[in-house]
């Protein structure tokens with residue numbers, strides 16, 4: 001297994017309230033891992049730790065073999081993130097948003113232009129390059145966030161409930177696209193509370209009250225039980 005994302009014995013508390021307890025999870029490259037948990041399970045807290053918004057002294061996180069606490073720059077350079085809340089500049093054009101983000105990663109000039117054009121082409125958005133983001137619908141804005149998260153060619157991609165607010169068609173399209181990215185070699189961690197975004201061949205990690213209740217290939221974990229029912233049985237939550 002090529003190392004993608006490694007989470008080793010990570011815990012986190014808000015004061016006296018434990019939000020994560022001894023979470024351990026590995027997502028190799030080429031794998032789509034769904035992090036499934038009801039509201040309040042600890043998904044956002046875990047994402048904050050993975051992106052270094054928060055730090056913890058308990059446990060260890062590695063990104064493509066780089067230790068996030070010891071070598072934060074190297075680790076973050078190998079990670080792409082799509083946050084739950086959109087963070088695009090609505091008044092800049094599609095192209096400008098991508099160029100700006102490339103510059104933040106130290107990529108400029110022709111290289112940035114080439115990567116931006118390539119990213120837009122891949123997402124079927126080349127003809128929208130000169131439009132302000134404000135003119136795009138929700139599905140296209142999400143696609144752009146994804147393009148932006150990939151501009152520095154990360155090895156690990158994190159997405160925190162990336163389909164929130166999208167209609168069924170846009171949701172299906174983005175879910176399929178990110179599965180393709182995993183097939184092409186990215187390690188993907190996709191946080192969700194929706195069981196229909198998970199495929200039988202995906203790795204599945206179920207988080208509940210800060211603890212991992214299950215980790216394995218979905219098909220093996222659920223056996224003959226529909227995933228939705230298994231999730232409900234384990235967490236008591238309605239998917």
Ligand SMILES: Nc1ncnc2c1ncn2[C@@H]1O[C@H](COP(=O)(O)OP(=O)(O)OP(=O)(O)O)[C@@H](O)[C@H]1O
Nearest residue numbers: 014017018019037038039040041042043044045046
């Ligand atoms: N700033 C905070 N102070 C105290 N407790 C918090 C804080 N933020 C989160 N929590 C608690 O930590 C636990 C995990 O929350 P977290 O937001 O990580 O869950 P989540 O799975 O992302 O849920 P959601 O899908 O609703 O965002 C919850 O019990 C939550 O109430």
